[in-house]
Amino acid sequence: MTKDGVSEDPRGGDGTVAGGLPDSAKPAIEVHDLTVAYRTQPVLWDIDLSLPEGKLIAIVGPNGAGKSTLLRSILGLVKPVTGWVEVFGAPYRQRRSWVGYVPQRESVDWDFPTSALDVVTMGLYGSLGWLRRPGRKEREIAVSCLDKVGIADLAGRQISQLSGGQQQRVFLARALAQDARLYLMDEPFAGVDATTERAILALLQELRSTGRTVVAVHHDLQTVREYFDHVVLLNMRLVADGPVATTFTNENLQRTYGGRLTVLTQAAEALLGGENPEISNPNV
Numbered sequence: 001m002t003k004d005g006v007s008e009d010p011r012g013g014d015g016t017v018a019g020g021l022p023d024s025a026k027p028a029i030e031v032h033d034l035t036v037a038y039r040t041q042p043v044l045w046d047i048d049l050s051l052p053e054g055k056l057i058a059i060v061g062p063n064g065a066g067k068s069t070l071l072r073s074i075l076g077l078v079k080p081v082t083g084w085v086e087v088f089g090a091p092y093r094q095r096r097s098w099v100g101y102v103p104q105r106e107s108v109d110w111d112f113p114t115s116a117l118d119v120v121t122m123g124l125y126g127s128l129g130w131l132r133r134p135g136r137k138e139r140e141i142a143v144s145c146l147d148k149v150g151i152a153d154l155a156g157r158q159i160s161q162l163s164g165g166q167q168q169r170v171f172l173a174r175a176l177a178q179d180a181r182l183y184l185m186d187e188p189f190a191g192v193d194a195t196t197e198r199a200i201l202a203l204l205q206e207l208r209s210t211g212r213t214v215v216a217v218h219h220d221l222q223t224v225r226e227y228f229d230h231v232v233l234l235n236m237r238l239v240a241d242g243p244v245a246t247t248f249t250n251e252n253l254q255r256t257y258g259g260r261l262t263v264l265t266q267a268a269e270a271l272l273g274g275e276n277p278e279i280s281n282p283n284v
Contacts, residue, residue: 028053028182028213029074034083036069043069045237052230054211056204058218061234062257067217071184075101087182100180102171104187116170117155120145123177145173150199165196172203183207185216201227224248
């Protein structure tokens with residue numbers, strides 16, 4: 001894909017291969033010399049990153065490493081001190097309709113009086129524009145997306161009445177309704193039950209099979225090898241990134257987490273294939 005002369009239609013003929021799938025040789029996200037600070041406190045420092053298309057990508061690092069800030073930078077929600085970010089070869093504002101976002105569940109006001117169906121339908125507003133209201137077609141799409149995440153029967157339920165796992169599924173369904181090419185997810189597996197985690201994983205794998213790209217902040221080191229193709233190891237600076245098989249190594253984990261012995265114990269178990277299932281997630 002070139003940086004100019006591309007169609008704004010993600011289903012169009014730019015950067016795709018036979019059958020309409022994206023050309024995975026082209027980066028989904030490029031980050032160059034990115035530094036972000038909140039007031040005077042640096043959060044990300046001199047990040048250079050190129051993420052491939054058509055992969056499941058984990059962003060891994062300790063608390064305060066800048067993982068969520070990196071997602072927010074890609075979305076244009078924070079202004080960098082230096083550097084730039086491009087999505088499919090252009091600024092995010094030109095690719096907004098190509099990107100679906102699943103925020104941290106804790107950042108959502110779940111007491112807002114709205115139904116699961118209404119939340120999912122909100123994912124279609126970008127394609128409708130501000131002057132059109134969702135109609136029967138949009139409602140049918142929203143119900144279909146709820147069905148894909150296994151909670152179509154809860155379409156009319158107020159979101160405050162849903163369990164944590166069900167709430168997470170609602171936001172996944174909203175992202176699906178956008179029919180995006182790139183999905184950014186901030187801790188999609190956090191605080192969900194095992195059944196929901198398996199359902200989310202199956203959904204992500206289905207997205208990948210259709211050429212979509214998923215970039216997810218992830219905390220459970222034991223599942224990185226099983227769930228993801230590509231990993232970004234971050235601790236304010238970029239420690240390493242690349243295919244999980246060659247990048248998710250003990251050396252890189254030590255460089256990322258430093259002397260956090262609990263985390264390194266879990267990391268060692270992850271590298272050995274999770275032989276000790278009793279080691280808990282340290283929520284790093």
